[in-house]
Amino acid sequence: MGAKTLRFGLVGAGPWARSVHAPGLTNHPATELTAMWARRPDAAAELGVPVARDFDALLAEVDAVAFAVPPAVQAELAPRAAAAGKHVLLEKPIAATVADAERVADAVRAAGVVSLVVFIRRFAEETVDWLDDVRRLGGWSGASARWLSGALLGGEYSESPWRHESGALADIGPHVLDLLDAALGPIVEVLAAHRGEPDLWHLVLRHEGGATSTVTLSMGLPMRPTVIELSVYGDHGYRELVGRATPARDSYAALLDEFTGLVRAGRTEHPLDVRRGLHIQHLLAAVERKISQS
Numbered sequence: 001m002g003a004k005t006l007r008f009g010l011v012g013a014g015p016w017a018r019s020v021h022a023p024g025l026t027n028h029p030a031t032e033l034t035a036m037w038a039r040r041p042d043a044a045a046e047l048g049v050p051v052a053r054d055f056d057a058l059l060a061e062v063d064a065v066a067f068a069v070p071p072a073v074q075a076e077l078a079p080r081a082a083a084a085g086k087h088v089l090l091e092k093p094i095a096a097t098v099a100d101a102e103r104v105a106d107a108v109r110a111a112g113v114v115s116l117v118v119f120i121r122r123f124a125e126e127t128v129d130w131l132d133d134v135r136r137l138g139g140w141s142g143a144s145a146r147w148l149s150g151a152l153l154g155g156e157y158s159e160s161p162w163r164h165e166s167g168a169l170a171d172i173g174p175h176v177l178d179l180l181d182a183a184l185g186p187i188v189e190v191l192a193a194h195r196g197e198p199d200l201w202h203l204v205l206r207h208e209g210g211a212t213s214t215v216t217l218s219m220g221l222p223m224r225p226t227v228i229e230l231s232v233y234g235d236h237g238y239r240e241l242v243g244r245a246t247p248a249r250d251s252y253a254a255l256l257d258e259f260t261g262l263v264r265a266g267r268t269e270h271p272l273d274v275r276r277g278l279h280i281q282h283l284l285a286a287v288e289r290k291i292s293q294s
Contacts (some may be wrong), residue, residue: 005032006087006260009058009071011077013038013047015156016091018119021068022047030260034251035061058173059084064114064263065119070162071170075100079107087114087263089255092174094277096162100273101281108274115274116255119178122272124246125256127179130239134183139235143184143213145176149226151219152199167199168217169287176215176230177205179241184211187283190267193290203287240284 005013008025010017018037025033026049034053036044037058044051052058055077059065064087067074075095081088088108094117095101108115123126134140149172151157152164163171181187184207191212192204198220205213211234231240262270 006030006263007032007034007061007063008089009034009052009065009086010036010068011038011055011058011061011065011074013040013043014068014160017068018047020252021066022049024249024256025066027118028256030259031064031256032274035165046206055080059086062086064089064259070096072096072100072162075104078104082107082111082113082115082209085111085113085257088274089259090117090274090277091117092117092119092277093170094274094279095281096166096292098278098281098285101278102212104266105274105278112268114259114268114270114279115277116259116262116270117272117274117277117280118252119272119276120248120251120255121174121175121179121244122182123251123258124244125242126245129161130241131179131182134239135230137236140184140211140232141234143180143230143232144215145180145213145230146178146224146225147172147214147228148216148218148221150224150227153220153222163219165216167195168219168278169195169203169284171219173201173215173217173284175220176217177280177283178276179217179230180205180213181207181279181283183230184213184277185209187213190283190286190290192294193287194294195291 025031035058036049038044041051066083066089071093094104186207186208187205189206194202199218200215203215
């Protein structure tokens with residue numbers, strides 16, 4: 001890449017694409033939003049970005065592809081982008097099933113392209129500082145997380161079929177599982193899992209080393225503002241991460257800093273690359289299995 005601007009194609013024109021991906025790729029000094037492609041070309045055209053006639057046409061014009069589409073669609077298209085030698089910026093979860101996630105990961109590895117998964121909270125300054133403190137101190141016995149919102153009740157994401165079908169586990173679950181896994185060490189077992197109404201999930205997890213964590217998730221509760229709380233406790237007392245102080249656009253800019261840095265350096269490995277996405281996909285599947293057994 002050198003000093004050259006990285007040409008991005010954006011797949012999808014939904015709320016997240018319009019509010020975060022498109023402005024982020026347009027405004028970052030090392031990226032250029034060259035083309036878009038979406039199921040609804042009129043929605044893509046509203047952003048003032050050239051609209052490719054199809055996915056293959058988009059691939060021909062870009063160096064990298066950012067996906068803002070449902071997991072099943074991403075799992076179909078991302079391997080094609082990687083096989084064409086395009087770096088990929090993937091949304092979470094990276095697929096709808098473990099088998100499809102493995103195909104995405106295999107394609108990325110085989111092509112030797114850069115990948116990052118948009119675990120957007122990991123790029124917020126307060127999250128980086130909190131994780132640094134937690135990891136430096138160590139000695140944590142457990143953790144708890146709550147993410148409660150009314151996103152499925154109204155607003156720009158409430159018309160999303162895949163979110164309604166899969167619920168909070170698939171949409172916000174990856175963020176929570178990733179953060180707990182990063183804070184306490186790898187999650188190795190789902191001890192208990194339950195899904196009730198309204199879209200209310202309760203999980204108990206065991207981490208490598210013996211620590212345990214609990215999770216409560218919902219996108220079907222009339223919460224305003226959204227409740228987001230994550231805490232660890234142990235030998236050094238209690239450390240809490242609350243809310244979202246850093247705007248998503250700022251976190252996305254930090255993500256693009258790291259993505260373009262990887263491309264420039266010719267490196268493909270990153271703590272939040274496609275392998276992390278696959279790990280989280282396995283955890284989501286483990287939760288679903290636990291629920292089916294109960």
